Amino acid sequence: MSASDLLGLFPLIMLAGASILVLLAAAFIRRLLVSFVVTLIGLVAALVFVGIAWPHLPLKVAALLSFDGFVLFGFVLILAATVFVAISSWAYLRGRDDEGGDYYFLLLLSSLGACILAASTAFASFFLGLELLSVSLYALIGWRRERAAGTEAAIKYLVLAGATSAFVLFGMALIYEATGSMDLFRLARISSADGLIAPVGLGMILVGIGFKLAVVPFHLWTPDVYDGAPAPVTAYIATVSKGAMVVVLARALGPAFVGNGGVSHVSTAAPPLVAAGFPWVFALIAGLSMFAGNLLALREKNVKRILAYSSIAHLGYILVAFLAGGPQALRAIAFYLVAYFAMTLGAFAVISALSSPEKDADDLEDYRGLAGRSPWTAAMLTTMLLSLAGLPLTAGFVGKFLILSAGAGAELWTLAVILAINGTISIFYYLKIVSVMFRGAEPSPARAGSAGNPLPAEPAPAGVPLSGTVRAPLLAAIAIAVLALAVVALGVYPAPFLSIIGTFTAAGG
C-alpha cells in the first residue's frame, strides 16, 4: 500500500473513524447534539479529503477499489445527502427525546457502505459495500420500535435483502466458475463465448442490483419500507442507497453500451451479453418501472407511499439514460441523480419537519390548507413536487430533458415516448398533493368521512393532532431552503453545473 492509495481511501477512513467516534462518544456523553456534531465533522472531513484526492485521479487500491471522476462525484453526492439526512434526523430525533448515538453510528456506517459500493471494482468489495449498507439500514428502518409498521418494514427489508444477497453471492460464484474472474468490470464483457452459466450468474447479480434500485419486479418492499421507516431514513433509502447503486451500475455495466446504439443495434461476433441480449431486459425493467410506479401512485393517499412509488418511476427514467450509453448518457445520469437527490431530500425534509412526535405526516389530509398555515413550508414542498413532476423552472425539467436527449441520441424512441407519457401520469399525483396544500379546509367530496364534520373550518380532520404551524429548527429550515434553491437554480440556469458534471465525468474515466 502506497501513499497514493491512502489518498483514495481517506474519505472512507474518515467515515469509519467518525462512526467509531460517535459510538465512543455516545458511551460517555449521551447527548444528541454531540453525536450530531461529530457526524457532521466526519462527513465534512470526508468531503475535504475527496477534494484532496481530486487532482490525483485516477487512483486504484489493490484490485478492490478504484477512484475516478464519476466515483468521486458519487462520493460527493452520498456525503452531501448524508449531511442533509443528518440535519433533518437531528430535528426529528430531538422532537422525540432520543439521544441518537447509535442512530448516527448506523447512518455513518451505511454511508461508508454506499461509498465502498460506488468505488468497488471487485466482487468482494461490491458485496462488502452492499452488506454494510443493508445491515445498517435494517436497524435504521425499524428505529421507532414502538410502531408496528416500523418493525414490519424492517423485517420485510431484512428478509428480502437477505434473500437477494444470497442471489448475488450465488451469481458471483457462477460467474467465477464460468470466467475465472472476480472482477466486477468483467460483467460488461460477458458474452455467449463464456458458456451458459455466466448469463445465469449475471442475471442473479442483476436481481441484487434491481432490489437496491427498487425497480420492477423487485420493487415490492418499497411502499411498506418507505411508509414504516422514519421520514429521514426514508429519504436516505430513497437517495443514498439507490444513488450508490446507480453509480456502480453505470461504472460496471455502462461500458457495454458505449458505442452501441442501444436496443435497436445488434453488433459484432461475440457481443457483450449485457448490451446484446440484456438490453431487452433493462428496457423492459425501465418501462415497467415507469408505468408501475406512476400508476400505483395514482390511487395512493399516503404521501410517503406516493413518493415510494414515484421513486420507482424515477429509477426507471434513469435506466433509460443508462440504456442510451456514452458520455451524453453519463451526463444525463449524473444530472438526474443530483436533481433527484435534491428534490427527494427536500420533500422528505419537509415531511420530517411536519411530523409530530406521535405520527409522521404521511396522510394526504395532513397537508390540507398547509399553504394557509405555513406558506413558506408549502412553497418549499411545492417546489420539490413540481420538480419531481418535471415541470419547467425546476431541476426535474432539465433532468428529464437530458434523459430524453440521451435516449433520442441512441434512438430509443419507444422508451422516450413511454417516458413522456409517464411524465404526464406522474403530474397527476404530485399536483394532487400540491392542490390539497393550497385548498382551504373544505371537506373534499371524495372524503365522505370528513364531510360529516360540522366544523369545516377546522384544519387537519381525521383526528390528526398536527400543530397549526411548522416549527422546524433553524438549521433544518436552512437545509430545506438550500435544497429548494438548488432545485430552482439547476432548473433556471443549469449551464455552469453541467460543465462541473462534465469535468467530473471526464476526469480519470
Add this chain to the structure above:
Amino acid sequence: MILALLVAVPLVFGLAGWALGRRNIDWSRWLTLAANAVNLVIVAVLWAGAAGGFTIGSSVPSSPWLAQLRWPWIPSLGISFSLSLDGLSLALLALTAFLGIASVLASWKGVTEKVGFFHFNLALVLAGVNGVFLATDLFLFAFFWELMLIPMYFLIDLWGHENRHKAAVKFFLFTQVGGLLMLVSIIGLAVVHSMASGSLTFEYTELIGTAMSPVVAMLLMLGFFVAFAVKLPAFPLHTWLPDAHTEAPTAGSVILAGLLLKTGGYGLIRFALPLFPSASHSIAPVAIAMAVAGIIYGGLMAFSQSDMKRLVAYSSVSHLGFVLLGIYVFTSQALSGAVLQMVSHGISTGALFILVGALQDRIHTRDMNRMGGLWKQAPRMGAAALVLAMALVGLPGLVNFVAEFLVLVGTWKVSMAATVLAGVGLVIATVYALRMIQMAFHGGPREKWDIPDLSVMETCVLFIMIGLLVGLGLFPQPLLQIVDKVVAGVLAVIPSGGGA
C-alpha cells in the same frame, strides 16, 4: 432586451403583487393591471415601429424579424434564451396584453379568496403566453409552453365552479400529454439535425430546412401537431375544453379561450408548417376534415346546451375550426383569415365570457332555462350580449365576418366541399347565437330576478372590446398588413402552396 421585458414584467409585477398583497389586497390587483398596461405600451411602441418601417434594437435588416434577442443559456446543449418578434407575434402579444387587462378588471369584484395568489397565477400565465409567442429556441418554447399550464391549472382548480377539480385535471392531462409528445419531437428534431450538421442546436431559424426522410418528418410533425391540435382544440381532441371553460373562473375562461387556444394556432403556423413543410402538406386533408368536423360538431353541441357558458365553450370549438381550416388549405387569404380569426375570436369570446361571468355573479346560475326577459332588467347587458351574439354569427361589420369570409374565400379554390360544409357551420352559429339571446334576454321572465345592470367598469370593458370588434371589422387592414409578411413566408416553403 425589450422582448425580455414582455416576459419579465408580468413575472416581476405578479410576484411583487403577491408579496405586497399580504398587506393590502388591492396591490396585487393594481400591479397585475399595471404589468399588462406596461406590456400594452411596449407592444404599441413595437407596432408603431413596425408600421413605420424602422426596426428596434439589434434586428437584422434583411430578416423577417422585427426584433431579436439571443442570450446564451445552456451552451453545451445548444440552447439559448432566444426571443424573436414578427408580425404574427406582435398581433398576438397585443391581444395578450389587452385580454390581460380585461381579465384583471373582470375579476376585480368577483375574486375575494386568495386574491394575491390568484393574480400571481394570472400574471404567470400571461408571462408564459408571451414567452410562447416570442420564443424561437425550441427548448425555450417548450419551457414556456409548460409554464402556462401550472398557473392555469391552479386558476381552474382553486377559483373555479362546482366541478372544478375534475375539469382542472382533465385540462392538465390533455395539454400535458400533447406538450410532452412535442418535447420528444423537439428533441428528435434537434438530434436529427445534429446528425446531419454535426452541431446540436435548438434554434428555430437553424432547424428550418433540416433534411430528413418523409417517415421521420411525419412522426416528428405529428408530435407537434398533436400538441397544437389539443390546444386549439381540433375536433376529436377537444373534449377537455367544454369542462375547463365552464368550470374556470371568469378571468380563467377569458385567458383560456382568448389566449391559450391561440397558442395552438400560433404553434401550427410558426412551427409545424415551416419545420415540416412536406409532412404538413400530406396531412392537410386530414386536418381539413378535422376542421370541418369541428365547425359543425361544435355548432351542433352549442345549440343543444342549456348552460350558457358551455354554449360559448362549444362555439369556440366551432370557431377555431375555421382557424385550423385556414391554416391547412395553404392559401394566403385563408391563412390571413385564420390569424384574423384568432384575434377576433379572442376578443369576442373573451367579452362573452366576461358577460356570462357578470350574469352568473348576479343570478348564480348559468342555466338558460331559468333566465328569460332579462333585457328589461339589464338593458346594457342585453345590448352587449346581442352584439356579441352577432359576432358569433359573423355579421358583416364585425371583424369575425372578415376573418371567416377570408377563410372561406381561401378554401373555395382548394376544396369546394369544405367551403360548403364550413358555410353550413355559420348557419348553425346563427341558430345557437339567437337561441341564446332569446332564452336569456327575450320573452317573459321564467323566474323572478332582480338584478342590477352592468356596472360602470364592466360597461367600459365590454364597450372597448365591442369597439375593437367593430373597428377591426371596418378597418382590418392594419392587422392584415402586419401579418402579411409572415403569411407569405410560411406559404413560400409549402410545396405547391402559395398558389393564391
